[in-house]
Amino acid sequence: MSPVPPSRRGACPAFLAPMETGDGLVLRLFPADGALTFAQLSGIAQAARVLGNGMMEVTARGSLQVRGLRAETVEPLRERIIALGVTPRLGHAIDLSPLSGLDPTEMADARPLARRIRDGISGLEERFGPKVSVVIDGGGAISLDGRKADVRLKARRGQGDAVWTVAVGGGPAVFGSGAEAAEHAVHALTRLAALGRRARSTDLPGCGDTTDAIDTPPAPPLGRIPLADTTFAFGIGLPFGAGEAALFAALAAAAETAGARDLRPAPERTLLATGLHATGVEAFAAAAEQLGCIVAPKDPRAFVAACPGAPACASAHFPARELAPQVASVLAPLLDGTVSVHLSACTKGCAHPAPTTLAFVGMDCGVALVHEGAPSKATGPARPVEQLVEELRALAATPRAAGETGRDLIRRIDAARLWARRDQMQSTIGT
Ligand code: SF4
Missing domain, CATH: 3.30.413.10 (Sulfite Reductase Hemoprotein, domain 1)
Incomplete structure (x- = not known):
């Protein structure tokens, strides 16, 4: 039998709208504050075994996915996730570094801009296509350069406070303070909403010159990353972004044993354990490697x-x-x-x-x-x-x-x- 055509381009498996694939429905979860407790990750893994086909993923954009759901198991999974105390991100994709606010090398905290933009486009979400996205890069240890975005805000070092650049589609970047940048982004998104659900930022006048050319691919955030509170984050990679639910449960247990504070799904198919002390870093790295995960940046x-x-x-x-x-x-x-x-x-x-x-x-x-x-x-x-x-x-x-x-x-x-x-x-x- 020939493969069936993929679902329409532009469709994504969101939390409220799981997407049909060959092995059932896929539900995607971004924790609203970026972090999961160990009990939450292991509870989701347990639910994935019972309600899905037991496969879980971390995507290139750093979301968690549960695969192999059936129509009748979607709502029970959502209820389990909410009962675990996880607040899923609803509404539009506004991507930040998972270490925003914790990273001493970032030039600016992206979270206040995210809140301003989310407030600014409140009520318009239904008018955007599901793939319209905003990236806010505070310039820290985890680069978001490789991530496609309709609207990209990036911090640059200024004389005092950081300066932000805002680029819409392939249009020229404009500069400003955090408040000005957020206002510019909201204005662009409002214009985009007026064009309808099929529109992307490159459809806006003056924004159509995008190119697929890539420079150096983004480095996955693997290994030890110092945090502002003197602890460390440690990033591990899921081989090809996927694993059995049991692997995710085992990683949650390993991070807890190593003394971590939480786990964060992160870009390029990685998971970050945060709040580790030096000995905990070594313990978590060893456990993750033992479980078959990627811990070395040079792992092919x-x-x-x-x-x-x-x-x-x-x-x-x-x-x-x-x-x-x-x-x-x-x-x-x-x-x-x-x-x-x-x-x-x-x-x-x-x-x-x-x-x-x-x-x-x-x-x-x-x-x-x-x-x-x-x-x-x-x-x-x-x-x-x-x-x-x-x-x-x-x-x-x-x-x-x-x-x-x-x-x-x-x-x-x-x-x-x-x-x-x-x-x-x-x-x-x-x-
Ligand atoms: S999972 Fe792979 S084969 Fe299936 S729709 Fe996506 S890209 Fe195509």
């Missing part, structure tokens, strides 16, 4: 995103997440921090909304390659999925010039063009 798995793929998703053309460990392993020589990889089993690109260096995209005729773009840009030609791992092994073995980064090499050999011409690829990268 940290640079590979993969959607569930087949058979979990009915729209999938190949088993993306099943292949991901092999792909990360064979591409390891290229994954030096300059290269990000996305295995997307169809053109929807659920696992990584932003462009990556290499996106391998499932299509009717095989796997297409998009170089420095999003899966939606895939047009083919495609290569058989059975050959994917061996082709990538050969690509990673391409001789490198001294000092050449993985990204430079991919550009030099024009991997996308070679992907389209199999014989040439074999001979070029074999020499």
Whole structure:
């Protein structure tokens, strides 16, 4: 049977509107204050086992997802989550660093701006499309540069207080105080709301020049991060963003035992334990590694995103997440921090909304390659999925010039063009 077309682009599995996928409904949760207690995370994991199919995820944007729900189990799950004392973020996506207000390196606390913007667009939410998003980057240890946004606010060091820049779609950035920046963002969002639910910021006059080009991929927040109260956060990565509910429960127990204060779903498929002292950092890192999580920034798995793929998703053309460990392993020589990889089993690109260096995209005729773009840009030609791992092994073995980064090499050999011409690829990268 052919895969079914993905649900319409622009649809996301929100807390109040779970989305249908091949393995049932997916419910997405952002805790309103960014943090979960250990009892809350382990309670959600227990509910995911009983009410879903037991799989949980942390997404590239840092939300928690429960998979495999049925229509009749959605409401019981929501009730369990509320009963655990979790306040889900409702309304529009306004993304901040999960360490806002705790991070001594941030130039400004993004939370007051988030409140102003949320208040400013109150009542308009129904008029935005579900993917319209605002990113407020206070300039701290966790960069939000790689995150797509319709409206992006970023703190810069000023003479006294931080100065904020506001960019709407591909339009020019404007500068101002926090209050001015929030007002500018609300004004842009109000204009966007007037254009209807299908509109994105690039539809606004003067804001249409966006590009998919990426610079260095965002580094996942892995390892130890000092906090303002002299404790530490420690970031661990979920391999390819997913795990059994039991893994999440075990991580909650490990963080509690290590003396952490809470756990925070974080960007690039990570979880942060906060409030750790030095000995607790070591204990939590060791426990997470033992559980198979990513604790080292150079772990090649940290640079590979993969959607569930087949058979979990009915729209999938190949088993993306099943292949991901092999792909990360064979591409390891290229994954030096300059290269990000996305295995997307169809053109929807659920696992990584932003462009990556290499996106391998499932299509009717095989796997297409998009170089420095999003899966939606895939047009083919495609290569058989059975050959994917061996082709990538050969690509990673391409001789490198001294000092050449993985990204430079991919550009030099024009991997996308070679992907389209199999014989040439074999001979070029074999020499
Ligand atoms: S990107 Fe993956 S998970 Fe998303 S709809 Fe396509 S196959 Fe399914």
